[in-house]
Amino acid sequence: MQTAHSPIWPGVLGRFTWHDLPFVRAWENPTASEMIGAAAASLVIIGFVVTVTLLTRHRAWGRLLEWVTSLDHKKIGIMYVVIALVMLSRALVEAVLMRMQQAAAVGDPGFLSSDHFSQLFSTHGSIMIFFMAMPFLTGVINYVMPLQIGARDMAFPWANSVALSLTGGGAILMMVSLVIGKFSTGGWSGYPPYTGLAFSPDVGPDYWIWAVTLGSIGSTLSGINIACTIFKFRAPGMTYMRMPLFCWTSLCTSILMIFAMPPLTVATALLALDRYLGFHFFTNDLGGNMMNYANLFWLFGHPEVYILILPAFGIYSEVVSTFSSKELYGYVSLVLATMAIAVLSFTVWLHHFFTMGQSANINAVFGIATMTIGVPTGVKIYDWIWTMFRGEVRFTVPMLYSLAFMITFVIGGFTGIILAIPPLDYVFHNTLFLVAHFHNMLIPGLLYGLLAGYTYWFPKAFGFRLNERWGRIAFGCWVAGFYLAFMPLYVLGASGMARRTHEIFQPDFRPWLYVAGFGALVLLAALAALIVQLVVSIRERDANRVFAGDPWDGRGLEWSTSAPPPEYNFAVIPHVDGRDPFYDGKRKDGYYQRHVAYGAIEMPRNSISGVVIGLGATAASFGLVWHMWWLAGLSMQLVLSALIARSFVRGSHRTISAAEVTATEHRWHAALDADRPTPRACELSQRNTGLAEIPA
Amino acid sequence: MTQPSLRHAGINLGGTQEDPNADAESGIFGFWMFLMSDAVIFALLFAIYGTAVAATAGGPTPRSEFKLDSALIETLLLLTSSLTVGMGVLAMKYDATRRPVFAWMGVTLALGIAFLFMEWHDFSTMFSHGAYPTRSAFLSSFFALVPLHGLHVLAGCIWMLVMGAQVLAYGFDTRVKINILRLSLFWHFLDVIWIAILTVVYLQGHVS
Known part of the structure; x- marks a missing residue:
């Protein structure tokens, strides 16, 4: 029947x-x-x-197609950030739902079923890491880094487009899981044997496996691309030790991606073999060993933390230096600290499972290694403070985020030291204390940083400044919301409340859960303020244009172009002779030098094949989730065909004629000549048209 | 694009090295990085194999399943194919006519296909003993590691056919040359992985 x-x-x-x-x-x-x-x-x-x-x-279909098939690193960067913001909205709403459930569920089942609650914490974590944080930072690096090193594009523009569509495909799969079927209940780390066939025969873990796999392959490609660009495409004179610090952190992040994403791919692939073909890697029977999964996953998972945080460190370095009108203090120590963090990040993965049966000595080694990471991080905090010292600090929105970060992140670091001590971890593990700790690292260490970067570089990307007032409101809500939502979780965790709890039987927890729930609503208001800010800024865009391209008296080469920059970035590739080439350059006469005529420039043509590969891989994943083998097979053939077809394409570049380049450059120079230089005191007013006044 | 001033030492784009080296330099360098991340995947599968080799769950063991004679033939096939692919690349550099390149690449392809047939034969022999990947963690990890290498060889064979078609269509233009160089790097890489498989899987299985 x-x-x-x-x-x-x-x-x-x-x-x-x-x-x-x-x-x-x-x-x-x-x-x-x-x-x-x-x-x-x-x-x-x-x-x-x-x-x-x-x-x-x-x-607008034509324009959409123009965008998604583009190989321009700037458009790809913007599309990454759009994906991130859309996914942020969903995952934040899920967080609010969870907080509401826990606040309502003291001695009561609450309004969410336990299965639904488990899906929520699984999607919230998976989305925030793989489809909010990763696309956000990849997008910002994509947009900014080539401009900072004086390049016209990434090393592999086509692979860039493939990586974007794979990440986008993973995000689509996450959204589809809301409508058809349901998501995994195994958390963002998807530990077997629970996520194996024996305990979770439904489609949930399969959605998780394939969405994460698409994201991780995309990130591996991005990592290779970013690293190769930095190694090989720096402008003449841009030696390693002259690179802006954001490029250094991008380089370290990309190296981490190259080495740390493969373990995740292996973990999800082996779990898929267990689930689809009956292998025995992580099952309870026939020799399976789930500790292998824990090791593989955290061999990815811990470097991942630094993949997420390092780009934000780079952004803070740029922001603090620019808005203090001072050279970055301790540049060399910041570079060394970044490299040290990148190396150490591979030596601490075991602290994610101190309690899973290693000997005390092994735990001690990893605990000490974990605490060691605090040293280079501390160096960085001091460097930023010394950069501000005796500078002319301007409290703009990106600077406010940086200050909030420095204070909040240090608190998170202290609780990290507590968790790094194995005997204490035995007490705190799996409680809300841990949840509070990693949100305390990731919200200031990633979200504030990327929002600072978003506010800081938005005028460069779109040619107008974001509304300052709504930016401050959003900032206030993000910071107040964070403290309200997560400080109570430290108390609850220290009192023994387990994480991922659907129903609470301890009435003493109620007030803290109410405060945390209120904090979650404040965070939701922060997101709303961010959306309002965008809408208001777009409406008022004509009054806030900064076409000249340098609204903040910037230091790096990215500010030396018009805003938005032309497709080719630099009509003439700049020569670099110092650490802040643009800041020092514009203080000498004749930096904005107009040439009579410019040469023609070759740029990559749009290509549809990246999108075909991304959507094909998504369809194949969907087919695998639902056991629609015909769909999986056909889609994989489509992916392979698109790959081969692309390798036959010749003439993948188009030439921007010398006349067009000359006209574009002359239009910009005419604007520069007409602009009145803006003193820093007026940089937040409509007088700021993007030409910085050079104080005598 | 900026023109990197260095020339990549390993690039045999032309006898005089006067071809545009810029694309080649970053293109080959990026491929090295891809190989590095692929090597991480294999390294992890070797590690998993190492932890699972004793987990035979009362089923077939390394000693009962691995045949050194066929592993030796497979090794010889692959090592020879590495020589021939290298000769093909040298022919492309110094001769750049189709015939010698096709001849060397054809031999490489034939050796690769022969390797795949040998490997398939090994697997079906194992299956006939009931040594399926579903039998134990040991066999699971074996069938994740060794066939993944086989899949790479298959991908290399398909890639070789595609490059043959491109040579027919475009001759030896820069992109074809760069991609043949990448293909040869890939092929040598598979050789390195195979040596590790021979040592860690087959030889170790035999002495244990």
Whole structure:
């Protein structure tokens, strides 16, 4: 007999049943939990329909295609950041739901089923790491780094497009899991044997496996691309020790990506072999050993922490130096500290499972290694403080984020030292103390940094400044919200409340959970303020244009172009003779030198094949999740064909004619000549048109 | 693009080395980095194999399954193919006519396919003893490591066919040359991995 639980058409639709639709589940069992699931699915569908309608009404499909097929590092960077912000919105809403559930669930089942709650903490973590943080930092590096080293594009523009579409495909898969089927309940780290076939036979872990795999392959490609660009495409005179610090942190991050993403790929691939072909890597029987998974996952997972944090350190270095109008203090020590952190990050992975049965001596070694990382990090904090010392500090939004970071991150670092001591970890592990700790590292150490970078470089990318007032409101909410939401979790964790708890039986926890819940709402308000800021800024864009390109009296080469920069970045590749080439250069006469005529420039043409590969891989993953073998097979063939077809393409570059380059450059120089230089005191007013006044 | 001033020592783009080296330098360098991350994948699979080699769960053991004679033939096939692919690249550098390049690459391809047939034969012999990957963690890790190398060889063979078609279509233009160089790097890399497989898997299995 057909029921909602039996496969509809197994040959074509695999294991899909009507029961996999959240609407059907909500119809059959109209609890609050199922209704929320159905509402979330509706939001995805409505969002999709609205996007399609708007694109059609504004006849914008052509422009969308122009963007997604672009190989321009700047457009790719912006698209990464768009993915990150969309995914941030979803994962933040999920966080609020979890906080509300826990606040409501003291001695009460609350409004979410335990299964739904588990899906929420799994998607929240997976999205925040793989589809918010990773695309955000990859996007900012993509946009800024080539401009900073004086290059016209990345080393492999086409691979860049493939990496973007793979990451985007993973994000699509995450969104699809809201509408069809359900997500893993195994957390963002997906530990087997729980996520193995024996305990989780449903589609959830498969969604997790393939979404994460797409993301990790994309990140490996990005890492190779970023590292190769920095090694091989620096402008003449840009020696390693003259690179802006953001380039150094990008380089270290990309090296970490090259070495640390493969362990994740291996972990998910072996878990997939267990689940699909009945292998015995991590099963309980026939010799399987889940410790191998824990080691593989954290061999990725710990360097990943520094993949996330190092770019933010680079952004803070740029921001603090620019807004203090001072050379970065201790440049060499910052470079060495960055490299030291990158190397040490591979020596501490075991502290993620102190309690899983190693000898005390092994725990001691890894505990000491963990604490050692605090040393180079401390060096960095002092360097930033000394950079501000006796500088003319301007408290702009990026600078505010940097200051909030320095204080908050140090608190997080202290709690990290506590957790790095194995005997204490035995007490605190698996409690909310840990949850509070890593949010205390990642929110200031990643989110504040990327938001600072977003605010700082936004005028460069779009040609107008973001609204300062809404930026400050968003900043205030992000900081207040963080403290309200996570400081109570330290208390709760130290009192013994386990993480990922669906229902709480200790009435003493209630006030702390209320405070944390309120903090989550403040964080949601911060996101809303960020959206309002964007809308307001776009409306007022004409009053805040900075076409001349240097709104903050910047230091690196990225500020020496118009805003937004021309497609080719630099009409003439600059020669670099110092650490702050643009800051020092514009203080000499005739830096903005106008040439009579410029040469023609070759840039890569758009290519559809990257998108085809990304969407093909996504469709193949979807087919694998649902056991639609025909779809998986056909899509993989499509990916392979697109790869081979691309290798046959010749003439993949187009030439921007000398006349066009000359016209573009002359238009910019005309604006420079017409602009009134802005003194720093007026940089937040509409007088700032992007030409910095040089104080005598 | 900026023009990197260094020339890559390993690039045999032309006898006089006057071809545009810029694309080649970053292109080959990036491929080295890809090989590095691929090497990490193999290193981890070797580590997993090392932890699982004793976990036979009462099933087939390394000693009962591994045949040194076929492993020796496979080694000879692959090592010879590394020589021939190197000769093919040298022919491309100094001769740049199709015939010698096709001849060396054809031999390489034939050796690669022969290797794959040998390997498939090994696997089917193991299957006939009931040595399936689903039998134990030892066999799982064996069948993740060794066939992954085989899949790489298969990918190399397909890549070689594609490059043959490109030579027919475009002759030896810069992109074809860079990609043949990458292919030869890939092929040598697979040789290195195989030597590790021979040592860690087959020889160790035999002496244990």
